[in-house]
Amino acid sequence: MEEEDDNPPIAVRMDEVTDEMLPESVADSPVGVTVITGYLGAGKSTLVNYILNAQHGKRIAVILNEFGEEIGVERAMINEGQGGALVEEWVELANGCVCCTVKHSLVQALEQLVQRKEKLDHILLETTGLADPAPLVSILWLDDQLESTIKLDSIITVVDAKNLKLQISKHVDSGSFPEAFLQIAFADIVILNKIDLISDEKEKTELEDLKMKIHGINSLATIICTTRCLVDLDEILNRESYGGKSNTHLEELLENSKLLPPSSRHDSGVSTLSIHQPYPVDLNKVNRWLEDLLWENRSSMDIYRCKGVLDVHNSDQIHTIQAVREVYEVVPGREWREAEERINKLVFIGRNLDLKYLEDSFRGCLTII
Numbered sequence: 001m002e003e004e005d006d007n008p009p010i011a012v013r014m015d016e017v018t019d020e021m022l023p024e025s026v027a028d029s030p031v032g033v034t035v036i037t038g039y040l041g042a043g044k045s046t047l048v049n050y051i052l053n054a055q056h057g058k059r060i061a062v063i064l065n066e067f068g069e070e071i072g073v074e075r076a077m078i079n080e081g082q083g084g085a086l087v088e089e090w091v092e093l094a095n096g097c098v099c100c101t102v103k104h105s106l107v108q109a110l111e112q113l114v115q116r117k118e119k120l121d122h123i124l125l126e127t128t129g130l131a132d133p134a135p136l137v138s139i140l141w142l143d144d145q146l147e148s149t150i151k152l153d154s155i156i157t158v159v160d161a162k163n164l165k166l167q168i169s170k171h172v173d174s175g176s177f178p179e180a181f182l183q184i185a186f187a188d189i190v191i192l193n194k195i196d197l198i199s200d201e202k203e204k205t206e207l208e209d210l211k212m213k214i215h216g217i218n219s220l221a222t223i224i225c226t227t228r229c230l231v232d233l234d235e236i237l238n239r240e241s242y243g244g245k246s247n248t249h250l251e252e253l254l255e256n257s258k259l260l261p262p263s264s265r266h267d268s269g270v271s272t273l274s275i276h277q278p279y280p281v282d283l284n285k286v287n288r289w290l291e292d293l294l295w296e297n298r299s300s301m302d303i304y305r306c307k308g309v310l311d312v313h314n315s316d317q318i319h320t321i322q323a324v325r326e327v328y329e330v331v332p333g334r335e336w337r338e339a340e341e342r343i344n345k346l347v348f349i350g351r352n353l354d355l356k357y358l359e360d361s362f363r364g365c366l367t368i369i
């Protein structure tokens, strides 16, 4: 037996790896669902058509969903992989409001789609007329323990570079803010599209300004500039933005640069800010604090998203916080490294965010005051 163990591992080319050769956990891993939002005419259909028709070798189902309208039967299109034929399927959803009746039916319909289609690599859900992606996130962000065959991967918001500039200038000094800002606030990835329409030098500087404004609304979003939504699919699929066990955003959050508060508050009132505090926290107190912030609405803040890392009392594991509106999750991640400074860092995206309130109330969760 010992001799066998001493044999060197046999090298296998990754493109020859079949499901049978993969550990069960990888072969059976749930199919990622990416939600695509964006303002009218920003380029959502252009992105979907590109993904369906490009030669990327991935088998992707696209579901077109008219939220806000009565939901009956929705169309799903599936790319056969090698840039081959498109197959059309109908995914049946019960009528009703997205936050109640459709909840289970949407998840069930997606699970059935995965079961019917062998080796589906990914599902895209294009939403039209959906101003606020949060209800959809709470439907698709499923607990790992449910062992679903699907999992929410990320939210992509397609933005029209030329139009966003106009929208931002129009809404400066105004109390209102366009739904495009809300879609940016919830995005994990912002595709800043129609870059070809920004041509002269002056506009190019404005493009940098636009990126800063997007990060002013949501400093956690990855911005990808495109023309006709031509984007490397590896940059947008399988991001695992909501994976409880995934450490992807943990390392991101530990990077200082991602956490600096924007130099000035965004005029739309939708902004990002972050708090950093040393000393371990009491996990029960953090849960109560989050519930107070997200559920009780005692302050004038409107918190859309929160991501963070925690130094939990009596634990060597970094804990991550992730919240979308009232749904939140705190999970242990990797262990703190020896040289790493143990700290609590939290990033909030929302309206009327109050730094002092957040810092003062969070201090109550520390084990050393």
Ligand SMILES: Nc1nc2c(ncn2[C@@H]2O[C@H](COP(=O)(O)OP(=O)(O)OP(=O)(O)O)[C@@H](O)[C@H]2O)c(=O)[nH]1
Residues within 6 Å of the ligand: 038, 039, 040, 041, 042, 043, 044, 045, 046, 047, 128, 193, 194, 195, 196, 197, 226, 227, 228, 229
């Ligand atoms: N110049 C330019 N035009 C683009 C680009 N991307 C998309 N378009 C055009 O913009 C228009 C709107 O694009 P769509 O993909 O239909 O946008 P959409 O977000 O799906 O639009 P709705 O479904 O109406 O919300 C179309 O005429 C596209 O051909 C781009 O990068 N540059």
